[in-house]
Amino acid sequence: MFPPRILITGANGLVGQALTRAAARLPGADVLATSLSTAVVRTRGGTARLDVLDGDAVERMIQDFAPDVVLHAAGLAQVEACEADREACWALNVDAVATMAAACQRHGARLVLPSTDFVFDGTAGPYAETARPAPLNAYGRSKLAAENALKASRLTDWAVARTTLVFGAPAGVVPRLDLVRWLIRELRAGRPVRVAADQLRTPTYDDDLADGILRIVRFRRSGVFHLSGRESLSILGVAHRVAEAFDLDAGLIAPATTAALHPGAPRPLQGGLLILRAESELGFRPRSLDAALDAVRDRLGLDAPA
Ligand SMILES: NC(=O)c1ccc[n+]([C@@H]2O[C@H](COP(=O)([O-])OP(=O)(O)OC[C@H]3O[C@@H](n4cnc5c(N)ncnc54)[C@H](OP(=O)(O)O)[C@@H]3O)[C@@H](O)[C@H]2O)c1
Known part of the structure:
Protein backbone atom coordinates (compact mmCIF):
# COMPACT_ATOMS: atom_id res chain seq x y z
CA MET A 1 0.00 0.00 0.00
CA PHE A 2 1.29 3.51 -0.80
CA PRO A 3 1.43 5.81 1.08
CA PRO A 4 2.31 3.24 3.69
CA ARG A 5 2.63 2.98 7.44
CA ILE A 6 6.37 3.24 7.99
CA LEU A 7 8.28 2.30 11.12
CA ILE A 8 11.84 3.61 11.29
CA THR A 9 14.42 2.29 13.74
CA GLY A 10 17.58 4.19 14.67
CA ALA A 11 15.82 7.43 13.69
CA ASN A 12 18.42 9.57 15.47
CA GLY A 13 21.27 8.26 13.35
CA LEU A 14 22.69 9.76 10.19
CA VAL A 15 20.69 7.45 7.91
CA GLY A 16 17.67 7.29 10.25
CA GLN A 17 17.30 11.07 10.35
CA ALA A 18 17.35 11.32 6.56
CA LEU A 19 14.80 8.51 6.26
CA THR A 20 12.55 10.13 8.86
CA ARG A 21 12.66 13.53 7.11
CA ALA A 22 11.90 11.96 3.73
CA ALA A 23 9.15 9.65 4.98
CA ALA A 24 7.48 12.51 6.85
CA ARG A 25 7.22 14.40 3.55
CA LEU A 26 5.22 11.60 1.88
CA PRO A 27 1.63 12.80 1.64
CA GLY A 28 -0.65 10.58 3.67
CA ALA A 29 2.09 8.35 5.10
CA ASP A 30 1.90 7.33 8.73
CA VAL A 31 5.43 7.44 10.13
CA LEU A 32 6.64 6.28 13.51
CA ALA A 33 10.27 7.20 14.13
CA THR A 34 11.83 5.12 16.88
CA SER A 35 15.17 5.50 18.58
CA LEU A 36 17.09 4.28 21.56
CA SER A 37 17.63 7.70 23.09
CA THR A 38 15.34 10.73 22.97
CA ALA A 39 14.23 11.35 19.42
CA VAL A 40 15.40 14.50 17.69
CA VAL A 41 13.20 14.17 14.59
CA ARG A 42 9.50 15.01 14.69
CA THR A 43 7.09 13.30 12.31
CA ARG A 44 3.39 13.19 11.62
CA GLY A 45 3.20 9.73 13.17
CA GLY A 46 5.27 10.68 16.17
CA THR A 47 8.24 9.20 17.90
CA ALA A 48 8.79 6.38 20.35
CA ARG A 49 11.61 4.66 22.15
CA LEU A 50 12.55 1.24 20.78
CA ASP A 51 15.57 -0.79 21.79
CA VAL A 52 15.96 -3.21 18.88
CA LEU A 53 17.94 -5.55 21.13
CA ASP A 54 14.76 -6.12 23.16
CA GLY A 55 12.91 -8.84 21.23
CA ASP A 56 9.69 -8.47 23.23
CA ALA A 57 9.60 -4.73 22.65
CA VAL A 58 10.21 -5.26 18.92
CA GLU A 59 7.38 -7.79 18.72
CA ARG A 60 4.97 -5.48 20.59
CA MET A 61 5.91 -2.51 18.42
CA ILE A 62 5.35 -4.39 15.14
CA GLN A 63 2.10 -5.85 16.43
CA ASP A 64 0.73 -2.54 17.76
CA PHE A 65 1.84 -0.14 15.03
CA ALA A 66 1.29 -2.74 12.27
CA PRO A 67 3.65 -1.11 9.75
CA ASP A 68 3.56 -1.93 6.05
CA VAL A 69 7.32 -1.49 6.04
CA VAL A 70 10.16 -1.22 8.55
CA LEU A 71 13.19 0.87 7.59
CA HIS A 72 15.78 -0.61 9.92
CA ALA A 73 18.42 2.09 10.35
CA ALA A 74 19.49 1.09 13.88
CA GLY A 75 22.98 -0.35 13.84
CA LEU A 76 26.59 -0.02 14.84
CA ALA A 77 28.30 1.66 11.91
CA GLN A 78 31.63 2.58 13.55
CA VAL A 79 34.32 0.27 12.24
CA GLU A 80 36.64 0.57 15.26
CA ALA A 81 33.77 0.05 17.73
CA CYS A 82 32.79 -3.15 15.93
CA GLU A 83 36.38 -4.37 16.09
CA ALA A 84 36.66 -3.53 19.80
CA ASP A 85 33.39 -5.21 20.84
CA ARG A 86 32.50 -7.89 18.30
CA GLU A 87 29.74 -9.32 20.48
CA ALA A 88 27.93 -6.00 20.77
CA CYS A 89 28.43 -5.41 17.05
CA TRP A 90 26.98 -8.83 16.19
CA ALA A 91 24.05 -8.44 18.60
CA LEU A 92 22.99 -5.13 17.05
CA ASN A 93 23.96 -5.61 13.41
CA VAL A 94 23.00 -9.27 12.99
CA ASP A 95 20.87 -10.74 15.79
CA ALA A 96 18.58 -7.70 16.05
CA VAL A 97 18.04 -7.80 12.27
CA ALA A 98 17.05 -11.47 12.45
CA THR A 99 14.67 -10.66 15.32
CA MET A 100 13.14 -7.79 13.34
CA ALA A 101 12.80 -9.98 10.23
CA ALA A 102 10.95 -12.64 12.23
CA ALA A 103 8.58 -10.05 13.70
CA CYS A 104 7.98 -8.57 10.23
CA GLN A 105 7.25 -12.02 8.85
CA ARG A 106 4.73 -12.76 11.61
CA HIS A 107 2.88 -9.47 11.12
CA GLY A 108 3.04 -9.07 7.33
CA ALA A 109 5.48 -6.16 7.20
CA ARG A 110 8.26 -5.61 4.69
CA LEU A 111 11.80 -4.81 5.81
CA VAL A 112 14.46 -2.60 4.24
CA LEU A 113 17.98 -2.81 5.69
CA PRO A 114 20.77 -0.32 4.94
CA SER A 115 24.06 -2.09 4.30
CA THR A 116 27.50 -1.09 3.10
CA ASP A 117 30.26 -1.42 0.50
CA PHE A 118 32.36 -2.72 3.43
CA VAL A 119 30.93 -6.17 2.58
CA PHE A 120 33.50 -6.12 -0.26
CA ASP A 121 37.28 -6.48 -0.04
CA GLY A 122 38.10 -3.34 -2.02
CA THR A 123 40.17 -4.95 -4.75
CA ALA A 124 37.78 -4.16 -7.60
CA GLY A 125 35.34 -1.37 -6.71
CA PRO A 126 33.10 0.35 -7.47
CA TYR A 127 30.97 -2.79 -7.10
CA ALA A 128 27.75 -4.02 -8.69
CA GLU A 129 25.12 -5.94 -6.69
CA THR A 130 26.31 -9.16 -8.32
CA ALA A 131 29.91 -8.85 -7.08
CA ARG A 132 31.13 -11.40 -4.55
CA PRO A 133 31.28 -10.05 -0.97
CA ALA A 134 34.48 -10.70 1.04
CA PRO A 135 34.52 -8.37 4.06
CA LEU A 136 37.83 -7.36 5.64
CA ASN A 137 36.73 -6.32 9.13
CA ALA A 138 34.22 -7.11 11.89
CA TYR A 139 31.82 -4.37 10.76
CA GLY A 140 31.75 -5.67 7.17
CA ARG A 141 31.35 -9.26 8.35
CA SER A 142 28.42 -8.29 10.57
CA LYS A 143 26.66 -6.45 7.77
CA LEU A 144 27.14 -9.36 5.36
CA ALA A 145 25.84 -11.72 8.05
CA ALA A 146 22.77 -9.46 8.45
CA GLU A 147 22.14 -9.59 4.69
CA ASN A 148 22.46 -13.37 4.83
CA ALA A 149 20.13 -13.55 7.83
CA LEU A 150 17.48 -11.78 5.76
CA LYS A 151 18.02 -14.13 2.83
CA ALA A 152 17.75 -17.14 5.15
CA SER A 153 14.71 -15.83 7.02
CA ARG A 154 11.11 -16.81 6.32
CA LEU A 155 10.43 -13.20 5.41
CA THR A 156 10.16 -12.99 1.64
CA ASP A 157 9.54 -9.27 1.29
CA TRP A 158 12.87 -7.69 2.19
CA ALA A 159 15.38 -5.42 0.52
CA VAL A 160 18.98 -4.51 1.27
CA ALA A 161 20.12 -0.99 0.36
CA ARG A 162 23.91 -0.92 0.31
CA THR A 163 25.36 2.54 0.52
CA THR A 164 28.70 4.21 1.24
CA LEU A 165 30.15 7.29 2.91
CA VAL A 166 26.86 8.98 3.75
CA PHE A 167 26.99 12.72 4.45
CA GLY A 168 24.64 15.66 4.79
CA ALA A 169 23.59 15.64 8.43
CA PRO A 170 21.80 18.91 9.16
CA ALA A 171 22.96 21.44 11.72
CA GLY A 172 22.05 20.38 15.23
CA VAL A 173 22.19 17.17 17.14
CA VAL A 174 23.68 14.16 15.40
CA PRO A 175 25.15 11.18 17.23
CA ARG A 176 28.34 11.43 15.21
CA LEU A 177 29.65 13.84 12.59
CA ASP A 178 29.80 12.60 9.01
CA LEU A 200 38.05 5.17 -3.08
CA ARG A 201 34.34 5.66 -2.39
CA THR A 202 31.22 6.91 -4.16
CA PRO A 203 30.00 9.41 -1.52
CA THR A 204 26.27 9.52 -0.86
CA TYR A 205 24.15 12.53 0.04
CA ASP A 206 21.76 11.44 2.77
CA ASP A 207 18.60 12.80 1.10
CA ASP A 208 19.47 10.85 -2.08
CA LEU A 209 19.88 7.65 -0.06
CA ALA A 210 16.52 8.24 1.64
CA ASP A 211 14.91 8.93 -1.74
CA GLY A 212 16.34 5.67 -3.11
CA ILE A 213 15.09 3.67 -0.14
CA LEU A 214 11.60 5.15 -0.45
CA ARG A 215 11.66 4.27 -4.15
CA ILE A 216 12.36 0.65 -3.14
CA VAL A 217 9.27 0.90 -0.91
CA ARG A 218 7.10 2.64 -3.51
CA PHE A 219 7.97 0.22 -6.32
CA ARG A 220 7.71 -2.76 -3.96
CA ARG A 221 11.13 -4.04 -4.98
CA SER A 222 13.04 -6.70 -3.12
CA GLY A 223 16.62 -7.99 -3.16
CA VAL A 224 19.86 -6.06 -3.05
CA PHE A 225 20.17 -2.49 -4.38
CA HIS A 226 23.19 -0.20 -4.45
CA LEU A 227 22.37 3.42 -3.61
CA SER A 228 25.17 5.99 -3.65
CA GLY A 229 26.51 8.94 -5.56
CA ARG A 230 27.85 8.38 -9.08
CA GLU A 231 31.31 9.88 -8.61
CA GLY A 272 32.28 2.36 -3.74
CA LEU A 273 29.17 1.19 -5.55
CA LEU A 274 27.74 1.01 -9.05
CA ILE A 275 24.12 2.13 -9.10
CA LEU A 276 22.94 1.00 -12.53
CA ARG A 277 20.26 -1.30 -11.10
CA ALA A 278 18.78 1.48 -8.97
CA GLU A 279 18.96 3.93 -11.87
CA SER A 280 17.18 1.62 -14.29
CA GLU A 281 14.70 -0.11 -11.96
CA LEU A 282 13.93 2.69 -9.49
CA GLY A 283 14.63 5.84 -11.52
CA PHE A 284 17.22 6.71 -8.83
CA ARG A 285 19.02 9.94 -9.77
CA PRO A 286 21.51 11.04 -7.10
CA ARG A 287 22.78 14.61 -7.38
N1 LIG B 1 26.83 6.33 7.63
C1 LIG B 1 27.30 5.67 6.58
O1 LIG B 1 28.17 6.19 5.85
C2 LIG B 1 26.79 4.31 6.24
C3 LIG B 1 27.32 3.69 5.11
C4 LIG B 1 26.87 2.41 4.78
C5 LIG B 1 25.90 1.79 5.55
N2 LIG B 1 25.40 2.41 6.64
C6 LIG B 1 24.43 1.67 7.45
O2 LIG B 1 23.34 2.49 7.84
C7 LIG B 1 22.86 2.10 9.12
C8 LIG B 1 22.78 3.31 10.01
O3 LIG B 1 24.07 3.89 10.10
P1 LIG B 1 24.29 5.39 10.56
O4 LIG B 1 25.47 5.90 9.83
O5 LIG B 1 23.02 6.14 10.48
O6 LIG B 1 24.72 5.15 12.07
P2 LIG B 1 24.60 6.15 13.30
O7 LIG B 1 24.56 7.55 12.84
O8 LIG B 1 25.63 5.74 14.27
O9 LIG B 1 23.16 5.78 13.86
C9 LIG B 1 22.86 4.52 14.35
C10 LIG B 1 21.68 4.64 15.27
O10 LIG B 1 21.42 3.34 15.81
C11 LIG B 1 20.78 3.56 17.02
N3 LIG B 1 20.91 2.44 17.95
C12 LIG B 1 22.02 1.94 18.53
N4 LIG B 1 21.70 0.91 19.34
C13 LIG B 1 20.35 0.78 19.27
C14 LIG B 1 19.42 -0.09 19.87
N5 LIG B 1 19.82 -1.04 20.72
N6 LIG B 1 18.11 0.07 19.58
C15 LIG B 1 17.71 1.04 18.74
N7 LIG B 1 18.53 1.88 18.12
C16 LIG B 1 19.84 1.76 18.39
C17 LIG B 1 21.41 4.79 17.64
O11 LIG B 1 20.33 5.39 18.29
P3 LIG B 1 20.36 6.57 19.37
O12 LIG B 1 21.05 7.72 18.72
O13 LIG B 1 18.90 6.82 19.62
O14 LIG B 1 21.09 6.04 20.57
C18 LIG B 1 21.94 5.58 16.45
O15 LIG B 1 21.24 6.79 16.27
C19 LIG B 1 23.84 1.02 9.64
O16 LIG B 1 23.25 -0.23 9.45
C20 LIG B 1 25.04 1.16 8.73
O17 LIG B 1 25.67 -0.08 8.55
C21 LIG B 1 25.82 3.67 7.02
Whole structure:
Protein backbone atom coordinates (compact mmCIF):
# COMPACT_ATOMS: atom_id res chain seq x y z
CA MET A 1 0.00 0.00 0.00
CA PHE A 2 1.29 3.51 -0.80
CA PRO A 3 1.43 5.81 1.08
CA PRO A 4 2.31 3.24 3.69
CA ARG A 5 2.63 2.98 7.44
CA ILE A 6 6.37 3.24 7.99
CA LEU A 7 8.28 2.30 11.12
CA ILE A 8 11.84 3.61 11.29
CA THR A 9 14.42 2.29 13.74
CA GLY A 10 17.58 4.19 14.67
CA ALA A 11 15.82 7.43 13.69
CA ASN A 12 18.42 9.57 15.47
CA GLY A 13 21.27 8.26 13.35
CA LEU A 14 22.69 9.76 10.19
CA VAL A 15 20.69 7.45 7.91
CA GLY A 16 17.67 7.29 10.25
CA GLN A 17 17.30 11.07 10.35
CA ALA A 18 17.35 11.32 6.56
CA LEU A 19 14.80 8.51 6.26
CA THR A 20 12.55 10.13 8.86
CA ARG A 21 12.66 13.53 7.11
CA ALA A 22 11.90 11.96 3.73
CA ALA A 23 9.15 9.65 4.98
CA ALA A 24 7.48 12.51 6.85
CA ARG A 25 7.22 14.40 3.55
CA LEU A 26 5.22 11.60 1.88
CA PRO A 27 1.63 12.80 1.64
CA GLY A 28 -0.65 10.58 3.67
CA ALA A 29 2.09 8.35 5.10
CA ASP A 30 1.90 7.33 8.73
CA VAL A 31 5.43 7.44 10.13
CA LEU A 32 6.64 6.28 13.51
CA ALA A 33 10.27 7.20 14.13
CA THR A 34 11.83 5.12 16.88
CA SER A 35 15.17 5.50 18.58
CA LEU A 36 17.09 4.28 21.56
CA SER A 37 17.63 7.70 23.09
CA THR A 38 15.34 10.73 22.97
CA ALA A 39 14.23 11.35 19.42
CA VAL A 40 15.40 14.50 17.69
CA VAL A 41 13.20 14.17 14.59
CA ARG A 42 9.50 15.01 14.69
CA THR A 43 7.09 13.30 12.31
CA ARG A 44 3.39 13.19 11.62
CA GLY A 45 3.20 9.73 13.17
CA GLY A 46 5.27 10.68 16.17
CA THR A 47 8.24 9.20 17.90
CA ALA A 48 8.79 6.38 20.35
CA ARG A 49 11.61 4.66 22.15
CA LEU A 50 12.55 1.24 20.78
CA ASP A 51 15.57 -0.79 21.79
CA VAL A 52 15.96 -3.21 18.88
CA LEU A 53 17.94 -5.55 21.13
CA ASP A 54 14.76 -6.12 23.16
CA GLY A 55 12.91 -8.84 21.23
CA ASP A 56 9.69 -8.47 23.23
CA ALA A 57 9.60 -4.73 22.65
CA VAL A 58 10.21 -5.26 18.92
CA GLU A 59 7.38 -7.79 18.72
CA ARG A 60 4.97 -5.48 20.59
CA MET A 61 5.91 -2.51 18.42
CA ILE A 62 5.35 -4.39 15.14
CA GLN A 63 2.10 -5.85 16.43
CA ASP A 64 0.73 -2.54 17.76
CA PHE A 65 1.84 -0.14 15.03
CA ALA A 66 1.29 -2.74 12.27
CA PRO A 67 3.65 -1.11 9.75
CA ASP A 68 3.56 -1.93 6.05
CA VAL A 69 7.32 -1.49 6.04
CA VAL A 70 10.16 -1.22 8.55
CA LEU A 71 13.19 0.87 7.59
CA HIS A 72 15.78 -0.61 9.92
CA ALA A 73 18.42 2.09 10.35
CA ALA A 74 19.49 1.09 13.88
CA GLY A 75 22.98 -0.35 13.84
CA LEU A 76 26.59 -0.02 14.84
CA ALA A 77 28.30 1.66 11.91
CA GLN A 78 31.63 2.58 13.55
CA VAL A 79 34.32 0.27 12.24
CA GLU A 80 36.64 0.57 15.26
CA ALA A 81 33.77 0.05 17.73
CA CYS A 82 32.79 -3.15 15.93
CA GLU A 83 36.38 -4.37 16.09
CA ALA A 84 36.66 -3.53 19.80
CA ASP A 85 33.39 -5.21 20.84
CA ARG A 86 32.50 -7.89 18.30
CA GLU A 87 29.74 -9.32 20.48
CA ALA A 88 27.93 -6.00 20.77
CA CYS A 89 28.43 -5.41 17.05
CA TRP A 90 26.98 -8.83 16.19
CA ALA A 91 24.05 -8.44 18.60
CA LEU A 92 22.99 -5.13 17.05
CA ASN A 93 23.96 -5.61 13.41
CA VAL A 94 23.00 -9.27 12.99
CA ASP A 95 20.87 -10.74 15.79
CA ALA A 96 18.58 -7.70 16.05
CA VAL A 97 18.04 -7.80 12.27
CA ALA A 98 17.05 -11.47 12.45
CA THR A 99 14.67 -10.66 15.32
CA MET A 100 13.14 -7.79 13.34
CA ALA A 101 12.80 -9.98 10.23
CA ALA A 102 10.95 -12.64 12.23
CA ALA A 103 8.58 -10.05 13.70
CA CYS A 104 7.98 -8.57 10.23
CA GLN A 105 7.25 -12.02 8.85
CA ARG A 106 4.73 -12.76 11.61
CA HIS A 107 2.88 -9.47 11.12
CA GLY A 108 3.04 -9.07 7.33
CA ALA A 109 5.48 -6.16 7.20
CA ARG A 110 8.26 -5.61 4.69
CA LEU A 111 11.80 -4.81 5.81
CA VAL A 112 14.46 -2.60 4.24
CA LEU A 113 17.98 -2.81 5.69
CA PRO A 114 20.77 -0.32 4.94
CA SER A 115 24.06 -2.09 4.30
CA THR A 116 27.50 -1.09 3.10
CA ASP A 117 30.26 -1.42 0.50
CA PHE A 118 32.36 -2.72 3.43
CA VAL A 119 30.93 -6.17 2.58
CA PHE A 120 33.50 -6.12 -0.26
CA ASP A 121 37.28 -6.48 -0.04
CA GLY A 122 38.10 -3.34 -2.02
CA THR A 123 40.17 -4.95 -4.75
CA ALA A 124 37.78 -4.16 -7.60
CA GLY A 125 35.34 -1.37 -6.71
CA PRO A 126 33.10 0.35 -7.47
CA TYR A 127 30.97 -2.79 -7.10
CA ALA A 128 27.75 -4.02 -8.69
CA GLU A 129 25.12 -5.94 -6.69
CA THR A 130 26.31 -9.16 -8.32
CA ALA A 131 29.91 -8.85 -7.08
CA ARG A 132 31.13 -11.40 -4.55
CA PRO A 133 31.28 -10.05 -0.97
CA ALA A 134 34.48 -10.70 1.04
CA PRO A 135 34.52 -8.37 4.06
CA LEU A 136 37.83 -7.36 5.64
CA ASN A 137 36.73 -6.32 9.13
CA ALA A 138 34.22 -7.11 11.89
CA TYR A 139 31.82 -4.37 10.76
CA GLY A 140 31.75 -5.67 7.17
CA ARG A 141 31.35 -9.26 8.35
CA SER A 142 28.42 -8.29 10.57
CA LYS A 143 26.66 -6.45 7.77
CA LEU A 144 27.14 -9.36 5.36
CA ALA A 145 25.84 -11.72 8.05
CA ALA A 146 22.77 -9.46 8.45
CA GLU A 147 22.14 -9.59 4.69
CA ASN A 148 22.46 -13.37 4.83
CA ALA A 149 20.13 -13.55 7.83
CA LEU A 150 17.48 -11.78 5.76
CA LYS A 151 18.02 -14.13 2.83
CA ALA A 152 17.75 -17.14 5.15
CA SER A 153 14.71 -15.83 7.02
CA ARG A 154 11.11 -16.81 6.32
CA LEU A 155 10.43 -13.20 5.41
CA THR A 156 10.16 -12.99 1.64
CA ASP A 157 9.54 -9.27 1.29
CA TRP A 158 12.87 -7.69 2.19
CA ALA A 159 15.38 -5.42 0.52
CA VAL A 160 18.98 -4.51 1.27
CA ALA A 161 20.12 -0.99 0.36
CA ARG A 162 23.91 -0.92 0.31
CA THR A 163 25.36 2.54 0.52
CA THR A 164 28.70 4.21 1.24
CA LEU A 165 30.15 7.29 2.91
CA VAL A 166 26.86 8.98 3.75
CA PHE A 167 26.99 12.72 4.45
CA GLY A 168 24.64 15.66 4.79
CA ALA A 169 23.59 15.64 8.43
CA PRO A 170 21.80 18.91 9.16
CA ALA A 171 22.96 21.44 11.72
CA GLY A 172 22.05 20.38 15.23
CA VAL A 173 22.19 17.17 17.14
CA VAL A 174 23.68 14.16 15.40
CA PRO A 175 25.15 11.18 17.23
CA ARG A 176 28.34 11.43 15.21
CA LEU A 177 29.65 13.84 12.59
CA ASP A 178 29.80 12.60 9.01
CA LEU A 179 33.00 13.10 6.99
CA VAL A 180 31.86 16.36 5.41
CA ARG A 181 30.66 17.93 8.68
CA TRP A 182 33.91 16.83 10.36
CA LEU A 183 36.03 18.33 7.57
CA ILE A 184 34.11 21.62 7.71
CA ARG A 185 34.51 21.81 11.49
CA GLU A 186 38.23 21.03 11.47
CA LEU A 187 39.17 23.23 8.52
CA ARG A 188 37.10 26.18 9.79
CA ALA A 189 38.92 25.90 13.10
CA GLY A 190 42.22 25.96 11.21
CA ARG A 191 43.19 22.49 12.35
CA PRO A 192 45.23 20.27 9.98
CA VAL A 193 43.58 17.02 8.88
CA ARG A 194 45.07 13.78 7.58
CA VAL A 195 42.80 11.86 5.22
CA ALA A 196 43.12 8.65 3.24
CA ALA A 197 44.45 9.10 -0.26
CA ASP A 198 44.22 5.39 -1.04
CA GLN A 199 40.53 4.78 -0.24
CA LEU A 200 38.05 5.17 -3.08
CA ARG A 201 34.34 5.66 -2.39
CA THR A 202 31.22 6.91 -4.16
CA PRO A 203 30.00 9.41 -1.52
CA THR A 204 26.27 9.52 -0.86
CA TYR A 205 24.15 12.53 0.04
CA ASP A 206 21.76 11.44 2.77
CA ASP A 207 18.60 12.80 1.10
CA ASP A 208 19.47 10.85 -2.08
CA LEU A 209 19.88 7.65 -0.06
CA ALA A 210 16.52 8.24 1.64
CA ASP A 211 14.91 8.93 -1.74
CA GLY A 212 16.34 5.67 -3.11
CA ILE A 213 15.09 3.67 -0.14
CA LEU A 214 11.60 5.15 -0.45
CA ARG A 215 11.66 4.27 -4.15
CA ILE A 216 12.36 0.65 -3.14
CA VAL A 217 9.27 0.90 -0.91
CA ARG A 218 7.10 2.64 -3.51
CA PHE A 219 7.97 0.22 -6.32
CA ARG A 220 7.71 -2.76 -3.96
CA ARG A 221 11.13 -4.04 -4.98
CA SER A 222 13.04 -6.70 -3.12
CA GLY A 223 16.62 -7.99 -3.16
CA VAL A 224 19.86 -6.06 -3.05
CA PHE A 225 20.17 -2.49 -4.38
CA HIS A 226 23.19 -0.20 -4.45
CA LEU A 227 22.37 3.42 -3.61
CA SER A 228 25.17 5.99 -3.65
CA GLY A 229 26.51 8.94 -5.56
CA ARG A 230 27.85 8.38 -9.08
CA GLU A 231 31.31 9.88 -8.61
CA SER A 232 34.17 7.67 -7.51
CA LEU A 233 36.87 9.57 -5.62
CA SER A 234 39.28 9.17 -2.75
CA ILE A 235 38.62 10.51 0.72
CA LEU A 236 41.44 12.97 -0.04
CA GLY A 237 39.54 13.99 -3.18
CA VAL A 238 36.39 14.54 -1.09
CA ALA A 239 38.35 16.70 1.37
CA HIS A 240 39.64 18.92 -1.44
CA ARG A 241 36.13 19.30 -2.90
CA VAL A 242 34.83 20.27 0.54
CA ALA A 243 37.61 22.84 0.99
CA GLU A 244 36.76 24.30 -2.41
CA ALA A 245 32.99 24.33 -1.86
CA PHE A 246 33.24 25.96 1.57
CA ASP A 247 36.18 28.25 0.78
CA LEU A 248 38.40 26.58 3.37
CA ASP A 249 42.18 26.22 3.45
CA ALA A 250 43.12 23.14 1.41
CA GLY A 251 46.67 23.56 2.70
CA LEU A 252 45.48 22.04 5.97
CA ILE A 253 44.71 18.75 4.22
CA ALA A 254 47.46 16.13 4.22
CA PRO A 255 47.30 12.75 2.46
CA ALA A 256 47.79 9.58 4.49
CA THR A 257 47.39 5.87 3.94
CA THR A 258 44.42 3.98 5.32
CA ALA A 259 46.79 1.62 7.12
CA ALA A 260 48.46 4.53 8.92
CA LEU A 261 45.14 6.19 9.84
CA HIS A 262 43.32 3.04 10.94
CA PRO A 263 45.84 0.45 12.14
CA GLY A 264 43.13 -1.41 14.11
CA ALA A 265 40.88 -2.45 11.25
CA PRO A 266 41.53 -2.83 7.54
CA ARG A 267 39.19 -1.06 5.11
CA PRO A 268 38.36 -1.89 1.50
CA LEU A 269 40.53 0.46 -0.55
CA GLN A 270 38.98 0.38 -3.99
CA GLY A 271 35.40 0.51 -2.71
CA GLY A 272 32.28 2.36 -3.74
CA LEU A 273 29.17 1.19 -5.55
CA LEU A 274 27.74 1.01 -9.05
CA ILE A 275 24.12 2.13 -9.10
CA LEU A 276 22.94 1.00 -12.53
CA ARG A 277 20.26 -1.30 -11.10
CA ALA A 278 18.78 1.48 -8.97
CA GLU A 279 18.96 3.93 -11.87
CA SER A 280 17.18 1.62 -14.29
CA GLU A 281 14.70 -0.11 -11.96
CA LEU A 282 13.93 2.69 -9.49
CA GLY A 283 14.63 5.84 -11.52
CA PHE A 284 17.22 6.71 -8.83
CA ARG A 285 19.02 9.94 -9.77
CA PRO A 286 21.51 11.04 -7.10
CA ARG A 287 22.78 14.61 -7.38
CA SER A 288 26.40 15.39 -8.24
CA LEU A 289 28.87 15.84 -5.37
CA ASP A 290 29.03 19.58 -6.05
CA ALA A 291 25.23 19.86 -5.92
CA ALA A 292 25.19 17.83 -2.72
CA LEU A 293 27.82 20.11 -1.14
CA ASP A 294 25.71 23.12 -2.16
CA ALA A 295 22.77 21.49 -0.38
CA VAL A 296 24.91 20.92 2.72
CA ARG A 297 25.89 24.59 2.67
CA ASP A 298 22.22 25.61 2.54
CA ARG A 299 21.36 23.24 5.37
CA LEU A 300 24.13 24.50 7.58
CA GLY A 301 23.23 28.10 6.78
CA LEU A 302 26.72 28.90 5.50
CA ASP A 303 27.58 31.46 2.84
CA ALA A 304 28.73 30.43 -0.62
CA PRO A 305 32.41 31.16 -1.35
CA ALA A 306 32.94 34.58 -2.94
N1 LIG B 1 26.83 6.33 7.63
C1 LIG B 1 27.30 5.67 6.58
O1 LIG B 1 28.17 6.19 5.85
C2 LIG B 1 26.79 4.31 6.24
C3 LIG B 1 27.32 3.69 5.11
C4 LIG B 1 26.87 2.41 4.78
C5 LIG B 1 25.90 1.79 5.55
N2 LIG B 1 25.40 2.41 6.64
C6 LIG B 1 24.43 1.67 7.45
O2 LIG B 1 23.34 2.49 7.84
C7 LIG B 1 22.86 2.10 9.12
C8 LIG B 1 22.78 3.31 10.01
O3 LIG B 1 24.07 3.89 10.10
P1 LIG B 1 24.29 5.39 10.56
O4 LIG B 1 25.47 5.90 9.83
O5 LIG B 1 23.02 6.14 10.48
O6 LIG B 1 24.72 5.15 12.07
P2 LIG B 1 24.60 6.15 13.30
O7 LIG B 1 24.56 7.55 12.84
O8 LIG B 1 25.63 5.74 14.27
O9 LIG B 1 23.16 5.78 13.86
C9 LIG B 1 22.86 4.52 14.35
C10 LIG B 1 21.68 4.64 15.27
O10 LIG B 1 21.42 3.34 15.81
C11 LIG B 1 20.78 3.56 17.02
N3 LIG B 1 20.91 2.44 17.95
C12 LIG B 1 22.02 1.94 18.53
N4 LIG B 1 21.70 0.91 19.34
C13 LIG B 1 20.35 0.78 19.27
C14 LIG B 1 19.42 -0.09 19.87
N5 LIG B 1 19.82 -1.04 20.72
N6 LIG B 1 18.11 0.07 19.58
C15 LIG B 1 17.71 1.04 18.74
N7 LIG B 1 18.53 1.88 18.12
C16 LIG B 1 19.84 1.76 18.39
C17 LIG B 1 21.41 4.79 17.64
O11 LIG B 1 20.33 5.39 18.29
P3 LIG B 1 20.36 6.57 19.37
O12 LIG B 1 21.05 7.72 18.72
O13 LIG B 1 18.90 6.82 19.62
O14 LIG B 1 21.09 6.04 20.57
C18 LIG B 1 21.94 5.58 16.45
O15 LIG B 1 21.24 6.79 16.27
C19 LIG B 1 23.84 1.02 9.64
O16 LIG B 1 23.25 -0.23 9.45
C20 LIG B 1 25.04 1.16 8.73
O17 LIG B 1 25.67 -0.08 8.55
C21 LIG B 1 25.82 3.67 7.02
